[in-house]
Amino acid sequence: MQQKQMNRLSELLLKYNHNQENEPLAKHLQEDDLKKILEVEKIEGNQNWDETFDWIEKYLSHSPNTANLDFSNRMWSKATLPSILAEIVTATNHSDASTYESAPVATIMEKYMIGEMLRLVGYLDGEGQMTTGSSNANMLAMMCARNLFLEGVKASGLYGQKKLKAFVNEDAHYSLDKAMNILGLGLDNLIKIPSDKDGRMDIALLEKSIQETIENGDIVFFVTATSGTTVRGAFDSIKQILNLRDKYNFWLHVDGAWGGPAFLSKSLRLKFLDHLEDTDSFTFDFHKMPGIALICNMLLINKRRGIFKSTCSAGTTNYIFHGGTKEVLPKNLGEFSLQCGRRIDSLKLFLDWKFFGAKGISDKIENYLELAKYAEKIILDSSNLELVVKRESFNLCFRFITPDTIDSNEFNQNLRNNLLNKSIFMVGTGVVDKQLIIRYVITNPDTTKKDIDLFFKKFECEGLKMLQKLL
Amino acid sequence: MQQKQMNRLSELLLKYNHNQENEPLAKHLQEDDLKKILEVEKIEGNQNWDETFDWIEKYLSHSPNTANLDFSNRMWSKATLPSILAEIVTATNHSDASTYESAPVATIMEKYMIGEMLRLVGYLDGEGQMTTGSSNANMLAMMCARNLFLEGVKASGLYGQKKLKAFVNEDAHYSLDKAMNILGLGLDNLIKIPSDKDGRMDIALLEKSIQETIENGDIVFFVTATSGTTVRGAFDSIKQILNLRDKYNFWLHVDGAWGGPAFLSKSLRLKFLDHLEDTDSFTFDFHKMPGIALICNMLLINKRRGIFKSTCSAGTTNYIFHGGTKEVLPKNLGEFSLQCGRRIDSLKLFLDWKFFGAKGISDKIENYLELAKYAEKIILDSSNLELVVKRESFNLCFRFITPDTIDSNEFNQNLRNNLLNKSIFMVGTGVVDKQLIIRYVITNPDTTKKDIDLFFKKFECEGLKMLQKLL
Numbered sequence: 001m002q003q004k005q006m007n008r009l010s011e012l013l014l015k016y017n018h019n020q021e022n023e024p025l026a027k028h029l030q031e032d033d034l035k036k037i038l039e040v041e042k043i044e045g046n047q048n049w050d051e052t053f054d055w056i057e058k059y060l061s062h063s064p065n066t067a068n069l070d071f072s073n074r075m076w077s078k079a080t081l082p083s084i085l086a087e088i089v090t091a092t093n094h095s096d097a098s099t100y101e102s103a104p105v106a107t108i109m110e111k112y113m114i115g116e117m118l119r120l121v122g123y124l125d126g127e128g129q130m131t132t133g134s135s136n137a138n139m140l141a142m143m144c145a146r147n148l149f150l151e152g153v154k155a156s157g158l159y160g161q162k163k164l165k166a167f168v169n170e171d172a173h174y175s176l177d178k179a180m181n182i183l184g185l186g187l188d189n190l191i192k193i194p195s196d197k198d199g200r201m202d203i204a205l206l207e208k209s210i211q212e213t214i215e216n217g218d219i220v221f222f223v224t225a226t227s228g229t230t231v232r233g234a235f236d237s238i239k240q241i242l243n244l245r246d247k248y249n250f251w252l253h254v255d256g257a258w259g260g261p262a263f264l265s266k267s268l269r270l271k272f273l274d275h276l277e278d279t280d281s282f283t284f285d286f287h288k289m290p291g292i293a294l295i296c297n298m299l300l301i302n303k304r305r306g307i308f309k310s311t312c313s314a315g316t317t318n319y320i321f322h323g324g325t326k327e328v329l330p331k332n333l334g335e336f337s338l339q340c341g342r343r344i345d346s347l348k349l350f351l352d353w354k355f356f357g358a359k360g361i362s363d364k365i366e367n368y369l370e371l372a373k374y375a376e377k378i379i380l381d382s383s384n385l386e387l388v389v390k391r392e393s394f395n396l397c398f399r400f401i402t403p404d405t406i407d408s409n410e411f412n413q414n415l416r417n418n419l420l421n422k423s424i425f426m427v428g429t430g431v432v433d434k435q436l437i438i439r440y441v442i443t444n445p446d447t448t449k450k451d452i453d454l455f456f457k458k459f460e461c462e463g464l465k466m467l468q469k470l471l
Numbered sequence: 472m473q474q475k476q477m478n479r480l481s482e483l484l485l486k487y488n489h490n491q492e493n494e495p496l497a498k499h500l501q502e503d504d505l506k507k508i509l510e511v512e513k514i515e516g517n518q519n520w521d522e523t524f525d526w527i528e529k530y531l532s533h534s535p536n537t538a539n540l541d542f543s544n545r546m547w548s549k550a551t552l553p554s555i556l557a558e559i560v561t562a563t564n565h566s567d568a569s570t571y572e573s574a575p576v577a578t579i580m581e582k583y584m585i586g587e588m589l590r591l592v593g594y595l596d597g598e599g600q601m602t603t604g605s606s607n608a609n610m611l612a613m614m615c616a617r618n619l620f621l622e623g624v625k626a627s628g629l630y631g632q633k634k635l636k637a638f639v640n641e642d643a644h645y646s647l648d649k650a651m652n653i654l655g656l657g658l659d660n661l662i663k664i665p666s667d668k669d670g671r672m673d674i675a676l677l678e679k680s681i682q683e684t685i686e687n688g689d690i691v692f693f694v695t696a697t698s699g700t701t702v703r704g705a706f707d708s709i710k711q712i713l714n715l716r717d718k719y720n721f722w723l724h725v726d727g728a729w730g731g732p733a734f735l736s737k738s739l740r741l742k743f744l745d746h747l748e749d750t751d752s753f754t755f756d757f758h759k760m761p762g763i764a765l766i767c768n769m770l771l772i773n774k775r776r777g778i779f780k781s782t783c784s785a786g787t788t789n790y791i792f793h794g795g796t797k798e799v800l801p802k803n804l805g806e807f808s809l810q811c812g813r814r815i816d817s818l819k820l821f822l823d824w825k826f827f828g829a830k831g832i833s834d835k836i837e838n839y840l841e842l843a844k845y846a847e848k849i850i851l852d853s854s855n856l857e858l859v860v861k862r863e864s865f866n867l868c869f870r871f872i873t874p875d876t877i878d879s880n881e882f883n884q885n886l887r888n889n890l891l892n893k894s895i896f897m898v899g900t901g902v903v904d905k906q907l908i909i910r911y912v913i914t915n916p917d918t919t920k921k922d923i924d925l926f927f928k929k930f931e932c933e934g935l936k937m938l939q940k941l942l
Contacts, residue, residue, distance in 0.1 A: 031802070044829070045826075059564070181785050294567050295567075
């Protein structure tokens with residue numbers, strides 16, 4: 001029976017995979033309409049394979065085809081084939097990555113990949129771990145810094161401790177707010193530094209804010225440099241923040257969830273991540289620009305070997321970690337982690353890395369930058385479109401130009417929603433200086449200049465149609 | 472090319488699936504030996520499919536066959552087929568569950584399953600979410616309680632707040648220690664209540680400890696009832712702790728990672744989880760006893776609708792959550808969560824639930840209990856084995872009896888390791904009252920009484936061999 005179902009799924013997936021590139025995006029439906037089609041209320045417990053496969057077919061046909069070139073809704077899209085194969089293999093083998101005994105191959109591959117990344121980033125005596133995503137990685141880096149700056153906090157908690165202040169670009173990802181909340185540090189103690197005209201943290205204002213904090217008797221413990229802000233794609237100046245770190249002695253974390261993988265390209269590293277090797281921690285997602293299947297994140301920490309274990313370990317674990325050694329990379333990766341059972345993310349990372357290598361990934365990212373430049377030119381050349389802010393790297397923040405009589409924010413939101421509701425194109429939005437913008441990013445390696453032309457054609461065409469109706 | 476690789480993988484997996492039941496556990500190798508076989512240092516970037524498939528074959532042949540009946544190393548083993556198929560489908564479709572737009576089917580399925588579980592548990596006006604595991608769920612429940620008990624903590628942090636004290640069974644899972652550390656509450660403020668002879672929190676000691684805390688001017692905010700302690704499998708008395716809650720007004724959380732799914736069986740619910748519907752929060756893993764593919768966890772909260780959003784939300788999220796509504800279950804599940812990108816765990820839960828239903832899952836769990844009773848009898852009847860503590864539910868804590876001249880802890884650890892190193896059987900260990908025990912739990916639905924006979928035969932045989940050498 002097992003073989004029969006696997007055969008049936010294989011057939012179905014092969015058909016789906018074959019069509020994936022050619023088929024349009026799934027038709028976008030409102031929740032209530034889709035619910036009716038799915039028939040989720042059907043009675044359970046029939047052990048009926050036909051029903052199972054019916055749902056699988058519905059799942060595949062009503063979930064957006066993220067490999068389609070018309071999907072640009074998030075910061076990831078098509079996954080690489082080695083990583084998809086790896087996900088299928090790990091699901092079939094079924095183990096978790098917390099102990100060497102249960103997952104020996106995955107453990108060796110994860111340690112190997114962490115070692116490779118530490119070496120390439122240039123973190124000496126560092127350590128790393130794969131987390132459940134960048135939100136988790138940002139929180140964990142902040143937690144390591146919190147426990148380093150406040151002696152005794154692990155045992156006694158934050159009661160009676162000095163106040164810690166963290167600093168981020170006002171455009172930083174919301175997971176840094178969440179981290180302050182989770183860790184008991186309080187949202188008000190996250191200082192958001194205004195950005196300059198290029199979307200980077202204003203260094204003079206950062207220093208001023210740091211000085212005020214010290215004057216107040218609080219502790220400056222954590223500054224996050226965002227490498228690729230979510231909306232604008234700006235890269236905070238690592239070099240300038242490092243100068244401040246040497247003066248004020250905080251932990252400099254680099255949130256490279258989006259733009260971090262650019263370090264794999266020599267030229268882009270110099271341009272965007274210069275002096276990365278001198279920072280204190282660095283996180284980046286392999287599942288965004290590099291295109292590895294979701295979720296695939298790594299958090300690296302410079303120097304300070306052993307900090308994960310000293311920060312994270314707690315409680316009695318002898319039922320699970322049998323015979324751990326005192327090495328820096330322990331026998332069981334779970335000993336490093338805030339999780340107990342851990343998904344196996346290392347096989348997909350390892351297979352993808354071996355297949356494409358640093359060169360393959362950096363070629364891809366360099367190409368994305370070229371395409372972003374090409375898209376920028378189209379916007380600048382169009383009489384219907386405006387670039388709302390300067391392109392800093394990979395992100396294009398633009399919108400359809402409207403006459404003064406029309407609310408531009410509302411118009412562009414509707415334009416974007418119409419494209420989605422008509423299943424023409426899925427593209428994200430964002431807000432810059434209270435202006436709603438279309439955030440266009442390319443993360444599909446199959447995208448060509450022709451596809452970009454096509455996107456803007458569709459966008460302008462829909463915009464003009466809407467405008468005609470309104471005028 | 473894509474189709475070709477998918478075909479190749481399908482063939483390989485079908486062969487593997489076919490053999491899975493018949494093949495022995497993978498040969499257990501030490502890290503250095505396995506490293507040599509894996510050749511992880513091979514140069515990358517060749518874009519060579521043969522190498523990729525070579526590693527996939529190595530992965531499959533050197534990772535323990537967790538579906539094999541000789542794998543009883545963790546609290547999960549063989550995954551159900553509907554859930555494995557679902558994992559393969561979600562990997563192929565490639566999306567994440569944070570927004571309705573990117574994952575409409577997964578979002579509807581997750582909301583549906585949360586609703587079903589709330590209804591079955593009996594949580595009125597409650598809400599739920601799927602997390603990255605029980606460690607994460609325990610932390611999130613505690614965070615909700617922390618932010619509820621301390622007004623202003625989200626904004627201002629724990630500085631100047633009253634001290635919160637949490638209470639757990641001394642045998643509770645280490646993730647509760649971790650949660651105190653993460654949340655800034657301090658490990659010392661987790662009070663570990665000694666257990667009675669049955670492994671349950673001693674209620675008189677719990678009350679005494681609560682009273683002392685109040686006398687000290689600290690706040691009693693969180694008591695965790697463990698439903699199925701990790702090593703002994705004891706279930707704290709929910710009913711008795713509820714009496715204390717009514718008196719002292721704390722948050723009563725139930726950590727049912729291991730034994731929680733027993734609520735799906737009428738008789739087992741009455742026996743182990745009576746009055747569950749009156750508690751404040753409840754978490755349980757579908758990937759342990761129910762056998763859904765890793766990771767599959769749910770955290771439910773009673774009453775207090777909206778608490779996830781008020782506890783978790785922070786920062787600017789308008790770039791991702793377009794047009795969220797003010798419903799209790801928002802359009803985008805990410806708005807509830809501490810994660811940004813979220814894996815899709817709902818398809819596997821949904822398909823498995825529809826296939827087996829509450830009845831299918833509870834039959835399985837009731838059968839595990841029968842098998843545990845059967846195994847208990849074998850231990851009691853054997854002159855070579857001793858039950859170190861009374862069986863409370865699904866866990867068997869036993870060991871090989873050794874003469875006084877031999878260190879029993881060391882002997883049993885070696886016995887267990889020998890079984891592993893000879894790839895005969897993978898079974899876990901634990902520590903009870905400083906005594907090392909073999910922790911035997913059954914989570915493979917194919918296990919029969921005959922297989923249990925066989926396990927103990929192998930265990931006794933290896934033990935006797937070792938004893939002969941020593942005497």
